[in-house]
Amino acid sequence: MKIFIDPPNSLVLFDLVERFGHEPLSTMAAIQERVDNLEVDMPPMNVTLDDVVKGLKYAGIEVPSGVRGRLALWGPLIEEADAAIVMEDCPYSFGCVGCERSNLMVKYLIHRRGIPTLMVKYPETDEEAVNFVAQAKEWMEGLK
Amino acid sequence: MSEERETRLYMISPRSMLTPDQLVRMVHAFGDKALVKETCYGCLVEAPRSENLAILAKVREEYPNEVFSKIRAYRCSDPRRCRAQHGTRPGFAQLEEEWALLAKIQYGLDQVEKGAKYKPLDDKKRLDVNAFKKICEVQ
Numbered sequence: 001m002k003i004f005i006d007p008p009n010s011l012v013l014f015d016l017v018e019r020f021g022h023e024p025l026s027t028m029a030a031i032q033e034r035v036d037n038l039e040v041d042m043p044p045m046n047v048t049l050d051d052v053v054k055g056l057k058y059a060g061i062e063v064p065s066g067v068r069g070r071l072a073l074w075g076p077l078i079e080e081a082d083a084a085i086v087m088e089d090c091p092y093s094f095g096c097v098g099c100e101r102s103n104l105m106v107k108y109l110i111h112r113r114g115i116p117t118l119m120v121k122y123p124e125t126d127e128e129a130v131n132f133v134a135q136a137k138e139w140m141e142g143l144k
Numbered sequence: 145m146s147e148e149r150e151t152r153l154y155m156i157s158p159r160s161m162l163t164p165d166q167l168v169r170m171v172h173a174f175g176d177k178a179l180v181k182e183t184c185y186g187c188l189v190e191a192p193r194s195e196n197l198a199i200l201a202k203v204r205e206e207y208p209n210e211v212f213s214k215i216r217a218y219r220c221s222d223p224r225r226c227r228a229q230h231g232t233r234p235g236f237a238q239l240e241e242e243w244a245l246l247a248k249i250q251y252g253l254d255q256v257e258k259g260a261k262y263k264p265l266d267d268k269k270r271l272d273v274n275a276f277k278k279i280c281e282v283q
Contacts, residue, residue, distance in 0.1 A: 009235065011155060011242045012249055014214035019204075031217035036149065042224050043217075045234075092238040126251045133252035134262040 001143050004081035007093045020140040025077040070102040078109045083116045090122045150193040151216040154186040157246040160210035181220045190220045209253040
């Protein structure tokens with residue numbers, strides 16, 4: 001099954017989804033398409049007009065361009081996904097490299113699609129990590 | 145996902161005794177015609193997707209819970225990303241953060257292999273008012 005991961009560029013989630021036999025849908029694949037096929041200077045920092053139009057499908061014109069740009073990449077992935085796994089409270093998805101508004105929009109879009117979703121908390125300790133891995137494994141095995 | 149070219153990033157967990165040099169030598173020893181680049185956290189491997197998946201399977205066989213991987217959008221040594229060519233590396237802050245998390249994930253995978261199951265954690269309870277008053281009264 002195709003599983004959308006959030007944060008969409010997370011190494012941990014990408015690895016676990018592949019490890020337990022599913023196909024992760026990530027930002028990297030979406031950016032790779034632009035790197036290989038488009039004459040864009042530095043994706044995802046630079047976008048095409050098509051991306052801007054695509055982003056408008058998921059976020060209104062009044063929404064900041066950063067949110068719309070992110071959703072232009074992630075929106076089609078969410079539409080393609082059969083399931084989603086969301087890691088909440090990641091330290092890197094907030095602040096200078098992340099965007100909380102985009103994260104909220106992603107969660108909303110996943111919820112609106114109604115696909116099976118696993119919400120997990122970012123593990124802070126070894127015990128939480130055991131719980132996180134066990135929960136993700138059980139959930140992904142149940143999807144088959 | 146592109147079938148022609150796939151660049152894969154391998155990151156070694158900080159709990160592992162494996163070094164990037166050992167990992168690169170091992171990938172080279174598989175004999176595939178992949179482009180391998182050693183990095184501070186592990187290595188980058190560039191090859192067609194089918195070949196890359198075969199390498200990943202072999203690496204997982206040798207080091208099942210110590211090496212983690214994901215795909216990378218840009219090619220190895222792309223001037224827009226490669227530090228050696230003064231490229232920016234905007235994703236490195238996240239990689240650094242996740243590198244620290246890998247130690248915990250490795251431990252989690254080891255324990256799950258040994259048979260650990262998911263146990264829902266207890267919800268955090270609200271602080272009792274009297275207990276809070278006591279905390280406030282401490283000089």
